[in-house]
Amino acid sequence: MHKDTLRLILFIECNLRCTYCCNDNEKFSSMFLKARFNEINFDKYENICITGGEPFLYKKLLYWVLNKIPTRQSIYLYTNGLRISNGDIGKLQRYPNIKCINVGLHTSKQLNGVNKNLELHLPVRFMAQESKLESFIKLYPERLNRENVKSWRLNECNLLNEDWILLEDIVLDLLKY
Numbered sequence: 001m002h003k004d005t006l007r008l009i010l011f012i013e014c015n016l017r018c019t020y021c022c023n024d025n026e027k028f029s030s031m032f033l034k035a036r037f038n039e040i041n042f043d044k045y046e047n048i049c050i051t052g053g054e055p056f057l058y059k060k061l062l063y064w065v066l067n068k069i070p071t072r073q074s075i076y077l078y079t080n081g082l083r084i085s086n087g088d089i090g091k092l093q094r095y096p097n098i099k100c101i102n103v104g105l106h107t108s109k110q111l112n113g114v115n116k117n118l119e120l121h122l123p124v125r126f127m128a129q130e131s132k133l134e135s136f137i138k139l140y141p142e143r144l145n146r147e148n149v150k151s152w153r154l155n156e157c158n159l160l161n162e163d164w165i166l167l168e169d170i171v172l173d174l175l176k177y
Contacts, residue, residue: 003044003160003162005162006040006044006165007162008040008048008051009053009165009166010052010062010167011053012166013053014053014054015080015083016080032166033163034165034167034168036167037167038169040165042069042073043070045073047075048075048076049077054080055077055078057176058175058176060176064175076098079103080105081104081110082110082113084115085115089115089121093122100123100124101123101124102124102127103124103126104126111140119143119148125150127149128151128152129151129153133149137149
C-alpha cells in the first residue's frame with residue numbers, strides 16, 4: 001500500500017499522562033522509525049501529521065519544523081490544545097498548508113483549558129475516545145457537535161497509509177529550550 005502520510009513525532013514528552021497513549025504502548029512505539037529532520041524525504045508524502053507528545057510544549061521547535069516543511073504538503077497538527085495561546089493562533093494562521101488542528105480530548109474538564117479562539121480562527125476537529133464522545137458533546141454543546149468531533153478507539157493507532165518517524169536530532173533538542 002502506498003503510504004501518503006507521514007506522522008512526524010517531534011518528541012514523546014506531553015503535559016498529560018494518558019494511560020492509553022500510543023507512544024507509551026510498546027506495540028506501536030516499536031514501529032517508530034527514527035530519523036534526523038534533514039534525512040526525511042517530504043516529497044514522498046501528501047500529508048504531514050505533526051504530533052508528539054504535545055507539540056506545543058516546545059513552541060520554538062514546533063515553529064522551526066513548520067517553517068521547514070514544504071508548503072505543497074498538507075499539514076495536520078495533533079495537540080491536546082491546552083498550551084495554545086492567542087499568539088499561537090495568530091502564528092498558525094500564517095501557514096496556509098495547515099489544513100486542520102486536531103485537538104484530542106481526554107478528560108471531561110480539558111476543553112475548559114482549550115483557547116476558545118482556536119476554532120474561531122482555524123480549522124479544528126476535536127477527537128474523543130468513542131466511549132466518551134456522547135458525554136463530551138452533551139457537556140459542551142456550545143463547542144462540540146457531530147460535524148467537528150471525530151471518535152477514535154483504543155489501540156487503533158496504526159494506520160496502513162502512514163509512516164511514523166520520531167525525530168532524532170541534536171539540533172532539535174537544542175531548539176526545545
